[in-house]
Amino acid sequence: MEEVLYNILGAVVTFIVAFVVGMTYGGLTRKITARVQNRKGPPFYQNFIDAFKLASKKTAIHHGVMHLMGPAFLMVSSVMTLLVVPVLSGNNWFPNLNFHGDLIFLLYIMTFGPLGMALGAGQTGNPNSAIGVTRGLSQMVGFEIPWVMALVALMIQYKTTSITGLMDAQAQTGTWLMFSSPFAFIAAVMAMFGMFRYSPFDIVGAPTELASGPVSENGGKFLFVMMSSGSVFTFAKLTLYIDLFMGGASNLVILLIKTFALYMIPVLYGITSPRYRTEQAVRWFWGWPTFFGLLAIIQAVILK
Amino acid sequence: METFSIIFAIFLGGAVLTYFAGKLSSVVQDILFLATVLVPTYLFFSGVSIGSSMPFSLEGISLLWGVNHFGWLFSLIVLGLGSLAAVYSVGYMKGKERRGYFYLNFVLSVMSMLGIVISQDLISFFIFWEIMTWSSYLMVIYSGNDVQRIGIKYFVFSAIGAYAMLMAIVIVHSVTHTFFIEDMIQAYGQMSLQLQIWIPILFLLAFAVKAAMMPLHVWAPGAYSNAPMAYTSLFSGALSKMGVYGMVIILVTMVNRLPQGILFREVLAWLGGITAAMGTLWAIKQDDAKKLLAYSSVAQLGYIIVGVSIGTELAMMAGLFLAVMHALFKGTLFMVVGAIEKQTGTTNFTEVTGLIRKMPWTFFAALMGIIALAGIPPLGGFIGKWMLYESLITSDHYLLVILIFFSSTAAFLYCYKFLFGFFLGQEEKEWAHVKEAPATMVVPMVLMGIFMVVLGTFPGIVLNPINNGLMDLGYVDSYKHLWETSIIFNSWGDHVILQPILYSIMGIFIFFLIFVLWKGYKGTRYVTTKDISSSGEVPKEDENLTFSVGFMQPFMRAVAPVMRRQMDKYYTGFANGLEGLFDFVRRIYTGNAQTYAVYVVVFIVIVLLFKDVLF
Numbered sequence: 001m002e003e004v005l006y007n008i009l010g011a012v013v014t015f016i017v018a019f020v021v022g023m024t025y026g027g028l029t030r031k032i033t034a035r036v037q038n039r040k041g042p043p044f045y046q047n048f049i050d051a052f053k054l055a056s057k058k059t060a061i062h063h064g065v066m067h068l069m070g071p072a073f074l075m076v077s078s079v080m081t082l083l084v085v086p087v088l089s090g091n092n093w094f095p096n097l098n099f100h101g102d103l104i105f106l107l108y109i110m111t112f113g114p115l116g117m118a119l120g121a122g123q124t125g126n127p128n129s130a131i132g133v134t135r136g137l138s139q140m141v142g143f144e145i146p147w148v149m150a151l152v153a154l155m156i157q158y159k160t161t162s163i164t165g166l167m168d169a170q171a172q173t174g175t176w177l178m179f180s181s182p183f184a185f186i187a188a189v190m191a192m193f194g195m196f197r198y199s200p201f202d203i204v205g206a207p208t209e210l211a212s213g214p215v216s217e218n219g220g221k222f223l224f225v226m227m228s229s230g231s232v233f234t235f236a237k238l239t240l241y242i243d244l245f246m247g248g249a250s251n252l253v254i255l256l257i258k259t260f261a262l263y264m265i266p267v268l269y270g271i272t273s274p275r276y277r278t279e280q281a282v283r284w285f286w287g288w289p290t291f292f293g294l295l296a297i298i299q300a301v302i303l304k
Numbered sequence: 305m306e307t308f309s310i311i312f313a314i315f316l317g318g319a320v321l322t323y324f325a326g327k328l329s330s331v332v333q334d335i336l337f338l339a340t341v342l343v344p345t346y347l348f349f350s351g352v353s354i355g356s357s358m359p360f361s362l363e364g365i366s367l368l369w370g371v372n373h374f375g376w377l378f379s380l381i382v383l384g385l386g387s388l389a390a391v392y393s394v395g396y397m398k399g400k401e402r403r404g405y406f407y408l409n410f411v412l413s414v415m416s417m418l419g420i421v422i423s424q425d426l427i428s429f430f431i432f433w434e435i436m437t438w439s440s441y442l443m444v445i446y447s448g449n450d451v452q453r454i455g456i457k458y459f460v461f462s463a464i465g466a467y468a469m470l471m472a473i474v475i476v477h478s479v480t481h482t483f484f485i486e487d488m489i490q491a492y493g494q495m496s497l498q499l500q501i502w503i504p505i506l507f508l509l510a511f512a513v514k515a516a517m518m519p520l521h522v523w524a525p526g527a528y529s530n531a532p533m534a535y536t537s538l539f540s541g542a543l544s545k546m547g548v549y550g551m552v553i554i555l556v557t558m559v560n561r562l563p564q565g566i567l568f569r570e571v572l573a574w575l576g577g578i579t580a581a582m583g584t585l586w587a588i589k590q591d592d593a594k595k596l597l598a599y600s601s602v603a604q605l606g607y608i609i610v611g612v613s614i615g616t617e618l619a620m621m622a623g624l625f626l627a628v629m630h631a632l633f634k635g636t637l638f639m640v641v642g643a644i645e646k647q648t649g650t651t652n653f654t655e656v657t658g659l660i661r662k663m664p665w666t667f668f669a670a671l672m673g674i675i676a677l678a679g680i681p682p683l684g685g686f687i688g689k690w691m692l693y694e695s696l697i698t699s700d701h702y703l704l705v706i707l708i709f710f711s712s713t714a715a716f717l718y719c720y721k722f723l724f725g726f727f728l729g730q731e732e733k734e735w736a737h738v739k740e741a742p743a744t745m746v747v748p749m750v751l752m753g754i755f756m757v758v759l760g761t762f763p764g765i766v767l768n769p770i771n772n773g774l775m776d777l778g779y780v781d782s783y784k785h786l787w788e789t790s791i792i793f794n795s796w797g798d799h800v801i802l803q804p805i806l807y808s809i810m811g812i813f814i815f816f817l818i819f820v821l822w823k824g825y826k827g828t829r830y831v832t833t834k835d836i837s838s839s840g841e842v843p844k845e846d847e848n849l850t851f852s853v854g855f856m857q858p859f860m861r862a863v864a865p866v867m868r869r870q871m872d873k874y875y876t877g878f879a880n881g882l883e884g885l886f887d888f889v890r891r892i893y894t895g896n897a898q899t900y901a902v903y904v905v906v907f908i909v910i911v912l913l914f915k916d917v918l919f
Contacts, residue, residue, distance in 0.1 A: 011808075059820070061831045064661060066728065072816040079812045080805075100801040104693050105681065111716065112680050118720055119671075122728030123660060125833025127851040130724060137717050138859035144713045149706055155697055161798040217836055221820050278858030297702050 011083055015232065018082050021256065022231025023047045028260075029267050036271045051227055057220035063124045070120015071218070071225035077113025078233040081106060085240045088255065089167055089248035102162040103151055106240070111140065113229070117214060124217035132213025135278050136204040142285035143194030149293025150188040153181060154244065157300040163243055170247045178245040184296035185245050189265060190289035194281070195237060196263075198270030201281050238263055307351040308358045308369055308422070311344040315415035318343075319408050326404040334394045337407045341390040341414060345383040348418070357424065368424040368484060374773035375421040377624065378549050381631045382421065382542045386414040388748040389538045389635065395744030396534040396642050406446060410535060412439040413543065420546050425483045426473045433469065433510075433546075437462045440543055443531045454526035461523045465513035472506035475499065489557045504558045504568065508551060515547030516602045517572075517609055518579040519871045524602050525586075529594035533642025536594070540601040541635035545627050548605070552612050552620070556777045560615060572613035577704050580606030580711040585863055587718045588856050593641045593651040593726065596718055597634065600677070603711060604630045610708060611692050616699045617774070617782050618795055622691035624770045625763065629676060629688050629756070636673040636752045637722070640666055643741035643749070644726055653725030654852045658833060660727040662738040665746045667727045672753030674719045676760075679712055682806045684759030684766075687792060694794035714859075721855050730833045730850045761806045764789030 027044040034041025062068055084101045101109070114136060121129035154177060155161050158169040170177055178185040194201050205213045215226055238259040242249055246262075249255035276284065318340025325333040357370025371379070393410060397403050412435055419432030441462065445455040477483060479499065480491040492500065509520075516524040528536050555572075559565040583603030590596040608630065611623025643666050644659065645651050660667045672683065679689035689712060696705040740746065759766060767787045775781055786793050790802040834843060843849055860867075 059828050061835070062828050063831060063833065063836075065664075066660065068820065069813075069817060071820055072813050075816040076809055076812045080809060083808060100804050102798045102800060104690050105686075105800050105805075108680055108686055108689070111678075111713075115678065115680065115716060115720065119723060119728065122720075122724045123833075124836060125658070125728075125730045125849065126836045127730075127849050130729060130851045133720060133724075134717070134856055135858065137720060138856070138862065141710070141714045141717065141859065142862075145706065145710055148709045152697060152702055152705060156700075156702060159796055161694060161697065161794060161796065165798065211837075225816055225820060279862035282859065282862040293706075301702065 011079075014082060014087055015079060017087070017252075018232040018235040019228055021259075022233075022235040023051060023228070025234060025260065025263055026231055029263075032264075032267065033271050036268075047227075047231075051224055054220055054224035054227065057224075059220050059222070063217065066119045066123040067217070068120075070117050070123075071222050071229070073116020073120065074113040074229045075225055075232075076116070077109055077111070078229040078236060080109045080112070081240070082232055082236040084109070084163070085236050086164060086167065086243055086248065087239055088252070089171070089243070089250055103155065104161060106163070107144075107148065107151070110237075113233070114140070117226070121214035121217070126217050128210045128212075128216050129214045132204050132206070132210050132216075135206075135210075136214070138278050138282050139194050139197075139201060139203060139285075142282035143191040143289070146187040146285055146289035146293040147191035147195070149290065150184040150191065150296055151244075153184040153187075153293070153296035153300040156297075157181060157304055163240070167243055167248050176245060176247045181245075181296060181299065183292045183299055187289050187293040187296055188241065188245065189262075190292065191285065192237075192241065192262075193266050193269065194285060196234070196266040198266045200270070200273040200276045202270070202275055203278050203281055206275065234263070235259070307347055311347050311352075312415065312419070314340060314344050314347075315411055315418075319411040319415070322411065323404040323408040330398075330403065333403060333407065337411070338390060338394060340407075340411050342387055344415075344418075345387050348379065348383060362427075365427060365483060366425075367428050369422045369428065370424045371422055372773075373769065373776040374552075375549075377628075377769045377773040378421045378545060379418055380769065381545055381628060382414065382417040385538055385541045385631050385635050386417075388752060389534060389541075389639070390414075392537070392639050392642070392745050392748045393534040395742045396532070396646060398742070400532075402446070406443070406532060406535070409439040409442045409446075410538070413443070413535075413538065417542060417546055421549060424485055426476065426485060426488065427483045429485070430466075430469060430473060434466060436543065436546065437466065440527075440531070440535075440539060443535045443539070444527045445530075446532055446535075447530060449530060450526070454523075454530045458523040458527040461513050461520060465510035465520075468506040469510035472503050472510075475503060475506075485553075492558055493561060500558075500562055501564070504554050504562075507554045507558075508572070511547040511550035511554065512609075513547070515544055515551060515605050515609060516579075517547075517605065518575055518582065518602075519874075521579060521583070521602050522872045522875055525595055525598040528598035528601060528638075529592065533594070533638050533645060536598075537635040537638035537642070540598070540638060541631040544601065544605055545631060548608055548612060548623070548627050551609070552624070552777070555613060555615060556620075569613045569615055573610050573701065573704060576606045576609030576613060577707040577711075578606075579603065579609065581707055581714075582866075584711040584714045584718070585867055588714065588721065589860060589867070590718075591653050591853075591855075593644070593653065593722060596722060597637055597641060600715070600718060601630075601634055603715070604634065604677070606711070607688075607692060607708065610704065611695065614695060614699055614701065616695055616795070617779055618691055618786055619695035619699065620774055620779065621767065621770055621782065621786060622688055622695050624773070625691060625766060626685075626688035628766050628770075629684050629759070632752050632756055632759075633673040633676040633685060636669050636749050636756075637677070639745065639749045639752075640670040640673065640726075643745050646745070647738050647741055648735060653721065653855070656726055656735060657729040657850055657852060658727070658731030659735065659738060661731070662735070663727075663740050665750055666741055669746070669749035669753045670723060670727065672756050674723055676756045678716055678719045682757070682760040682802070682809055684756045684763065686760060687763040687802075690792060690800060691794075694798070698795045717856050717859060725852055725855070729852065732850065761802045762790050763787065763792065763802070 027047040030046060031041045031044050084106050118133040121133055154166055158166055160166060197204055218226060241262055242258045246258050249258055318336060322333055322336045322340055325336050352371055354371050354373055354376050357368060359368045397406055416432045416435035416439060420429060423429035423432055441459050444458050445451045476488050479495060480487050513520045528540050531539055559568045580603045583599050583606055587596050587599035587603060590599060608623045608626050611619045611626060641651050648656050650656055676683040676685035679685040693705055764787060771782055791799055793799045834845060
């Protein structure tokens with residue numbers, strides 16, 4: 001019993017860290033985007049203000065059961081991802097569910113939320129929501145291919161499918177996987193563009209076309225849960241990349257430096273890019289990223 | 305074993321009685337039908353112990369029926385799904401015509417499938433196989449639509465498979481002089497290499513037709529969607545598994561012993577993978593739910609074929625687990641479509657929308673089925689998918705695993721299309737009158753939905769019989785090193801522990817659900833799907849906001865080049881070519897005696913001219 005309580009406490013702490021970091025990154029992104037576009041931009045803590053405003057609102061209307069459950073579904077996938085990904089290496093503070101699932105499980109639990117959310121968005125009856133969902137799912141089929149190729153390359157090279165196993169492999173050899181399996185890293189980073197949905201892959205939300213897509217009928221607490229889920233998910237995904245390719249992080253500061261550096265890749269690429277059409281986005285992922293994925297697999301087979 | 309005789313006597317007698325009972329009253333017919341399916345099911349699981357057998361002889365040929373663990377696993381699918389589908393059928397067939405015809409063929413199908421899994425000799429196997437083909441063919445043409453195109457296509461492919469199997473049986477008999485499957489397997493090692501290669505090919509051809517493997521799948525979409533939905537759940541869920549059943553036996557007992565067997569298995573696995581990918585893409589394109597599920601069945605059977613043809617322990621377990629899961633979720637989904645068809649009269653996504661509030665239980669069943677199909681934890685589909693991926697990765701099939709991953713990610717698209725098309729989206733006045741389906745239809749669906757949830761956390765319930773069945777086929781016991789009741793391992797020792805995952809998911813879900821609803825829920829009111837902000841404006845009552853036409857258009861544009869080639873077109877081209885040939889042959893017979901006289905003269909001239917060469 002004590003162990004369970006301890007685990008729950010660990011999970012809550014992890015969640016709070018992820019929430020704060022994710023929100024701050026979101027705010028910084030807004031600031032950076034503004035500066036690149038020669039605007040002043042909101043302060044970096046603007047996201048917190050938005051979030052707490054939304055959280056304190058009362059809910060007036062709903063569209064039915066699935067609509068009510070949509071945000072909770074979304075949160076399940078973000079938090080589960082966060083719990084399965086080891087936050088700090090060589091540290092017993094955040095054990096969570098690290099040893100209970102592996103990479104394939106992670107891939108699937110990461111799709112749980114968007115699908116649940118899609119059901120919620122579907123019940124609102126707003127056509128923009130459904131269009132956004134179909135775009136999002138299409139894009140997912142696109143970027144999952146190079147992403148899975150990169151992961152498969154890592155798995156076969158080190159003969160393990162668990163994240164902790166791959167981290168141990170890096171600790172033993174002393175080289176980060178981004179240097180020992182460069183092609184896998186390139187493919188994974190390219191897939192990350194799709195995962196984070198910044199331009200040119202912001203086809204799901206698509207502000208000017210779809211009026212923010214799947215979230216469009218949600219406000220107040222619904223939007224707050226979605227927003228925080230997004231922040232937590234961002235943090236979890238970045239941590240996963242760090243764990244897999246950059247040797248993990250032994251303390252919070254290093255973790256923040258590494259994740260922020262990685263996060264800037266899709267953000268900076270996105271600021272100056274226009275938006276793709278859906279089929280262009282899907283095909284983009286099946287071009288160069290898949291080619292690098294193939295190279296990664298070939299490299300892994302040769303080096304195995 | 306007398307129980308076997310009693311079971312089959314009840315099946316046969318009950319089928320005929322049910323057929324004629326329609327003349328008396330429909331209630332008597334329903335009860336008789338249910339009894340005919342449920343009583344033998346009860347007898348089989350209570351009275352027949354695994355390992356029992358019944359030898360008998362017919363016209364001097366000695367035959368053998370018996371149950372082993374592997375057959376028992378498939379009888380579980382057949383009779384389990386069969387009974388649930390039977391209960392569902394009673395509700396589905398209410399008020400429909402030709403009920404006797406339906407019930408008769410339904411019972412015969414269940415009987416023949418049970419017969420297949422207990423047949424230990426090739427003669428009864430073949431006879432039951434043919435009864436299965438015939439009864440399913442009669443179901444396919446039940447509605448009378450498109451009998452020419454769909455019915456004939458199904459029958460031609462089944463016939464090709466059956467003749468191949470018959471040929472193999474004759475060859476085996478000419479070598480071994482016995483029909484027992486056991487003897488065939490024994491003698492296989494001593495056969496000439498040519499026979500060793502041809503016998504599996506002929507058998508696999510027959511099984512691949514039923515398992516709808518590319519390029520022999522073209523009958524499936526039409527046949528699945530044309531049969532009554534109550535039967536299609538059995539057709540796609542159980543009947544197609546008979547192909548898998550045969551395939552596993554042939555692969556394990558024959559192909560594995562061949563030094564060239566690896567090539568066989570690779571080709572089969574790749575065909576399965578391509579089947580999965582193409583089936584998925586075509587499923588996304590369909591606007592009719594029946595067609596969508598039919599293509600999806602083809603795709604799902606592709607995964608199963610990949611699993612069983614890779615043939616490592618984990619892959620085999622994955623394939624068989626997916627077979628059980630597919631029976632469950634595809635059975636459920638076809639039942640859902642049947643319920644919607646009964647209540648609304650159509651199965652087209654572009655016509656029906658927004659049923660979630662009218663048919664909540666059906667939606668629940670559909671949701672469970674879809675989550676299981678998509679392979680998302682914590683439902684049972686995930687276990688099968690996980691095992692399949694891990695088995696492919698650990699057995700060096702790196703490109704195949706990418707192909708499989710592509711198709712199962714793309715499957716999300718049609719999963720969402722299915723749920724959104726029927727249940728979500730705009731509620732329209734046209735469907736305001738729709739009520740929930742009757743209890744006899746809802747209960748089987750919901751039961752299967754719940755079972756899928758249970759299997760997601762305790763897969764050991766099904767993995768145990770699978771393990772026993774595989775041990776029958778000569779695999780080693782994999783308990784504790786590939787699976788436990790709620791833990792699954794791969795062969796590198798990585799694992800997923802399912803119970804804490806289920807509890808965490810439930811915990812997080814409930815916490816945030818309460819967070820959203822806390823204090824606020826009573827103050828909220830339900831608003832219709834017209835009461836939304838569409839681009840900042842509130843739409844008017846008569847404004848059409850339904851989104852269902854061209855649902856996955858952008859994605860289809862992205863994959864358009866792959867979909868230009870269609871197996872169906874090649875077959876049609878082949879058929880047209882043959883027709884042209886026959887037409888030419890027909891023209892020789894002009895019906896004019898003068899022409900025939902010319903033929904005779906020409907023939908004699910040719911003989912005279914070439915007599916030195918010819919004689």
